[in-house]
Amino acid sequence: MFDTLQEKLEGTFQGLRSKGTLTEADTDVAMREIRLALLEADVNFKVVKTFVATVKERLVGEEVHKALDAPQQIIKIVNDELVRLMGTGQSKLTFSQRGPTIILMAGLQGSGKTTTTAKLAKLLKETEGKTPALVACDVYRPAAIEQLKTVGAQVGVPVYAQGTDADPVKIAEWGVAEATANGADVIIVDTAGRLDIDEALMAELVGIKRAIKPHNVLLVLDAMTGQEAVSVATRFDEAVSFDGVILTKLDGDARGGAALSVKSVTGKPIKFVALGEKLDALEYFHPDRMASRILGMGDVLTLIEKAESAFEEDEAADMEARLKKGQFTFEDFLKQMKMLKRMGSFKSILSMLPGIPKEIRDIDIDDSQMGRVEAIVLSMTKEERRNPDIIDGARRRRIAAGSGHDVQAVNALIKQFADMRKMMKMMMKGGGKLPPGFGGDMPGGMPNLPSGGQFPGLGR
Ligand SMILES: Nc1nc2c(ncn2[C@@H]2O[C@H](COP(=O)(O)OP(=O)(O)OP(=O)(O)O)[C@@H](O)[C@H]2O)c(=O)[nH]1
Ligand SMILES: [Mg+2]
Known part of the structure; x- marks a missing residue:
């Protein structure tokens, strides 16, 4: 799609x-x-x-x-x-407060009305605990009634039909009355398709609507027809006025134009989308999910949201200023680690970033390494964190003992931190930003994770 x-x-x-x-x-x-x-x-x-x-x-x-x-x-x-x-x-159906909810299906020939009628019954039965019934008002194609009976049986809901001789308006009235009497709480009325906007058939649809006063008139639109679907919608709306759209055949190579235009052009919401011929292939329409699908980057958006909430703006500005002056400290570093933690594990963050080569995604990053680094930094005094240059041999031994790691680990971390600081200072002098990639894109300059290795203490 x-x-x-x-x-x-x-x-x-x-x-x-x-x-x-x-x-x-x-x-x-x-x-x-x-x-x-x-x-x-x-x-x-x-x-x-x-x-x-x-x-x-x-x-x-x-x-x-x-x-x-x-x-x-x-x-x-x-x-x-x-x-x-x-x-x-998300746009919901209108459910009746008293008596059954009546839904009238409309649409061009072959748009998917009959199939969707059954799908909708199944969906409402399963997700809303409803007891639906279907009414067959397409008297123009003999096979149409049989088709509705077949799909109705497949989803286990009764179908009310009177053959092809009766008047569709009468069938609709009778069907709704019968289904109500038999305890249905949702009644979906399938109607005849039109090849194009046909005056007589349109009048019939208006007649049915007037007779049964549906709570929802749903227009079934074939997404494969692209912009045509939008003009069909406009004309249907002028003639019968509908409440919402069901977009079908989104599983095909639909280019998406209909999904993206119909709300804006007609003002009527898309309520459901059909994604296949099978009777369970109907979903509620969620604009936000659809947008992520279209952008093909739901994960990136999740990541952006997480970054937004995890990073305090003031903190970021502060850090950036110090970074530019080459004053990035172990305290800043600690803050960044906390932020990273709030965002999830390294691995989950990497997996959300697009454009990261598979080899790097697959690297087994052990989050406990991060814990080790944190332990070492936490064993430093405030003074030491702010001014790493004062950390001499004696202090290193104390930090090692305090964090439960050996002096080599402390030495390695301090050296890598110094290298990183030098690198950042150099880059900031160049007037540039940090290198692209996750780290470089964050204000405040997270060490550049994807290209690996720079994270002090991770030992790569
Ligand atoms: N791939 C795909 N096919 C669909 C979808 N919805 C319906 N169809 C197919 O489209 C064809 C027409 O569906 P119908 O439900 O008979 O359409 P209709 O609007 O009732 O047609 P008329 O009664 O002739 O007006 C059938 O072959 C369906 O299986 C869908 O979401 N995806
Ligand atoms: Mg049909």
Whole structure:
């Protein structure tokens, strides 16, 4: 699903992440790529235009978050805006307070109404503990009623049908009454498909709607039809007015345009998505999850969120200032370790970062090593942590004894720390940022983890 879009955006973000800082030109290129990717994914051009404008505006105006570097900012904003585009929050069905909840299904021929009717019954039965029933109002195709009976049986819900001679409006009224009498608390009415917006059939749909007063009119849209789906939605809305959309066939090579445009163009939320022919392939629609799926980087976003919450902005600014002056101390180091711990194990952090070679992901990083380093640093006095230069032989022996490690371990840690400080100072003098990668991207300069080895005491 969304493969092309995902690939394109992934490429764009990969390019961004390989840079430490972004120039205005970098950002322009990225925005152009995002715009093209969306257009190619068949997103309505007006939607794309507004989308790109909003992202740009936020990039310029946004208070820059300290814990995020420029590429991360863009990813976060694009993600936020994708979520907003598809609707904020999950959109639920309206359940009736008194009597059964009635759902009317509408849509073009072959969009997936009948299949989805059964899927929805199954979903509501299983996740909401409902007792659904189905009503067959498609009298134009003899096989349609049989089809609904078959899928209904497969999901274990009764199907109310009267054959092909009766009037669909009458069938709907009768079916709802019967199903109610028999104890159904959700009644889903399947209707005939239209090849195109057909006046007579549309009038019939309006008639059914008037007769049974559904709590939810759901439009079933085939995501494979791309932008066409959006114009279908607009026209259906004008004719019958619906409450929400079910997007089907998202498992195919749908380019995603419909998912991304329909809410924005019609104002009606996507309530469910269907991802296959099987009767359990229906899911509630979560805009946030869909955005991560499209960006193909749910994990990166999780990481960004974690970094945001773990790192106090003031702390970061403080640390950065000291770092620039070459005054990074064991105290700062301790703070960073605490932050790292809050974010999870080294390994889980590595696994969340994109672009980390597999060999490095697979390195067995022992978090207890971190514990050892911490123990040594904690055995230092405040004075020693602030001013490592005073740590002479006697002090080293005391620290070793206090931390339960030998003097060699203390020596190694202090040496590596000194090297790291020298390196940071050099880089800061060069006016540059720390090297890209996790460490370098964090203000305050985490030692550069992915390229390994620099973490004092880890012995690599
Ligand atoms: N791959 C895939 N196929 C689907 C999905 N939903 C429905 N289909 C298939 O699409 C075809 C049409 O589905 P139906 O449920 O008969 O569509 P309909 O809207 O009831 O069609 P009419 O009654 O003719 O208007 C069937 O072959 C379904 O199996 C989906 O999410 N993914
Ligand atoms: Mg059908």
